[in-house]
Amino acid sequence: MHNTDRMDEIKKMSNKGKTISNAKKAILLINLGTPDSYQVKDVRKYLKEFLSDRRVIEASSFIWQPILRLFILPFRSPKTAKLYESIWFQDKQLSPLMYYTQAQARKLADKLGNEVIVDFAMRYGEPSIKAKIEALSVQGVTEITIVPLYPQYSATTTASVYDEVFRVLQTMRYQPNIVGVAPYYQHPAYIKALKQSVLSYLETIDFTPDVLLLSFHGIPLECVQKGDPYQAHCLQTFELLKSALSETKLDIQVSFQSRFGPKEWLKPYTTEVLANLAKKGKKNVLVMAPGFAADCLETLEELKETERETFLNAGGQHYAVIPCLNDRDEHIEMLKTIIGE
Ligand SMILES: C=CC1=C(C)c2cc3[nH]c(cc4nc(cc5[nH]c(cc1n2)c(C)c5CCC(=O)O)C(CCC(=O)O)=C4C)c(C)c3C=C
Ligand SMILES: [Fe+2]
Numbered sequence: 072m073h074n075t076d077r078m079d080e081i082k083k084m085s086n087k088g089k090t091i092s093n094a095k096k097a098i099l100l101i102n103l104g105t106p107d108s109y110q111v112k113d114v115r116k117y118l119k120e121f122l123s124d125r126r127v128i129e130a131s132s133f134i135w136q137p138i139l140r141l142f143i144l145p146f147r148s149p150k151t152a153k154l155y156e157s158i159w160f161q162d163k164q165l166s167p168l169m170y171y172t173q174a175q176a177r178k179l180a181d182k183l184g185n186e187v188i189v190d191f192a193m194r195y196g197e198p199s200i201k202a203k204i205e206a207l208s209v210q211g212v213t214e215i216t217i218v219p220l221y222p223q224y225s226a227t228t229t230a231s232v233y234d235e236v237f238r239v240l241q242t243m244r245y246q247p248n249i250v251g252v253a254p255y256y257q258h259p260a261y262i263k264a265l266k267q268s269v270l271s272y273l274e275t276i277d278f279t280p281d282v283l284l285l286s287f288h289g290i291p292l293e294c295v296q297k298g299d300p301y302q303a304h305c306l307q308t309f310e311l312l313k314s315a316l317s318e319t320k321l322d323i324q325v326s327f328q329s330r331f332g333p334k335e336w337l338k339p340y341t342t343e344v345l346a347n348l349a350k351k352g353k354k355n356v357l358v359m360a361p362g363f364a365a366d367c368l369e370t371l372e373e374l375k376e377t378e379r380e381t382f383l384n385a386g387g388q389h390y391a392v393i394p395c396l397n398d399r400d401e402h403i404e405m406l407k408t409i410i411g412e
């Protein structure tokens with residue numbers, strides 16, 4: 072057998088579609104995930120997967136699973152389904168989180184050209200991390216750059232993504248090389264994109280904010296006490312954005328939202344801060360959620376609807392929420408920069 076024939080033979084054997092020589096690279100953006108629809112059964116399925124993740128709820132399964140199935144899912148699913156219905160992009164038949172994540176992958180692909188495949192997956196629900204890693208592997212991809220779309224690291228989010236990635240790899244004979252993009256809570260390109268989004272939003276509103284409140288998703292205080300760096304990462308983002316915006320003279324404050332369950336979560340709670348601001352006579356507030364890469368239930372419903380009511384009922388006058396970075400060009404540029412490094 073000639074050498075070239077032998078090489079071809081080896082290439083064919085090395086597996087379906089994969090070649091030895093040409094390393095094919097892919098980028099996989101990963102966000103939290105969302106139900107398939109706002110029907111109660113789909114929301115229930117999504118909540119079940121999410122709230123069964125031991126990175127999210129650390130309680131022993133023997134105790135937690137019966138509570139989840141008997142109390143949480145039956146009561147929370149219909150309520151959450153209504154909330155999802157209220158924010159759903161009806162014309163696109165997609166949840167906002169799904170719509171923006173798709174758009175981010177598409178626009179990043181346009182920016183990066185043919186050198187690399189860009190795709191996205193969701194930690195919970197569809198498209199799953201498993202389906203996407205397997206599909207990329209069949210296409211002959213030998214290196215996957217994982218981009219968890221969480222600027223601030225938390226075991227509840229970032230670590231859960233990597234847990235799932237490596238669980239999928241456990242079943243593969245020929246594993247792609249995995250490269251992880253570090254949390255970017257302090258990255259100049261991220262701070263710059265946030266700053267630009269504040270400045271351009273300020274142009275569009277008809278009031279002068281007394282306060283710009285940065286609201287991050289909360290986590291249980293216990294997680295931080297056990298070593299989760301999430302709170303420190305959020306506070307670092309807050310400090311950096313505050314200095315970047317010093318010229319605006321805005322009074323910038325920080326809080327944590329979306330508390331779940333009876334335990335203490337990171338404080339101060341967004342809802343309490345907003346009520347107190349209104350009571351103290353700070354009647355014009357602008358809110359921003361820098362921890363969310365895309366608008367979702369927690370921004371479009373919780374911040375834009377529920378917390379608006381909290382604030383106005385406590386005596387507030389003007390209230391607005393800045394959209395997340397979503398598929399803005401600065402955001403896609405930022406993703407390109409952090410992936411390039
Ligand atoms: C129960 C514990 C939860 C922890 C801890 C938690 C951390 C956490 N979550 C996000 C980002 C998102 N969470 C979203 C929805 C959501 N979060 C929880 C619970 C916890 N999150 C629940 C039960 C839900 C579902 C909605 C509900 O029933 O309240 C979303 C929105 C998804 C969407 O489809 O729009 C995002 C995004 C972060 C960043 C985080 C820790 C840092
Ligand atoms: Fe007004």
Ligand SMILES: [Fe+2]
Binds near residue numbers: 288329
């Ligand atoms: Fe959450």
